[in-house]
């Protein structure tokens with residue numbers, strides 16, 4: 001049984017300017033220090049808007065903070081005439097560890113296809129960034145009971161041609177769309193059903209050992225009051241947290257889920 005370090009990642013979405021980011025990062029750091037958070041036992045990441053990243057880098061490097069950070073998206077291209085896009089090379093220069101790819105708000109709101117996401121995953125690896133690849137089904141798909149097939153189809157298409165040496169480090173976030181920002185969290189059993197199936201798919205696409213080492217997160221209305229139960233499931237290795245990551249106390253409690 002591979003040991004997977006749990007990851008709690010705060011997806012800030014389009015919230016907090018760079019001044020507000022400073023306040024939240026400092027407060028989160030103090031709160032976690034007060035709680036004697038063991039970063040080796042539970043990794044803590046934040047995913048702020050692009051415009052906050054330089055500020056976050058300065059804080060993390062200047063004050064030697066233990067949390068890591070990343071971006072919410074990247075361009076599939078490295079440089080050139082792509083107005084408004086952000087290169088993975090720039091994110092790497094800003095010290096990003098992670099980059100979120102294929103969040104449902106981008107798949108749906110920006111028409112991002114699995115082919116595009118596959119290119120973005122390749123771009124992330126070209127620049128030494130670790131993708132947090134998001135997947136998940138809409139409510140109507142769940143009502144039809146097709147959530148597993150749907151998500152496995154996304155995973156297979158998004159990872160097409162990604163070699164095993166790269167995929168070993170990927171993080172996958174299962175986020176049922178009907179649970180995002182709705183307060184309607186999936187049951188631990190719902191989360192386990194799909195996260196377990198994702199691991200099975202990874203074993204089929206690659207091998208058992210690779211699948212056993214990949215972290216699979218659950219996301220969708222995660223709070224300090226429901227995180228422990230979800231984390232109790234064998235194939236859930238962390239959480240991608242939206243709304244609750246904007247409050248230092250609440251996010252710190254989520255990071256300390258083992259003691260909650």
Ligand code: PGA
Nearest residue numbers: 180181220221241242243
């Ligand atoms: P939520 O968002 O925690 O606010 O539901 C999760 C996400 O979209 O990553």
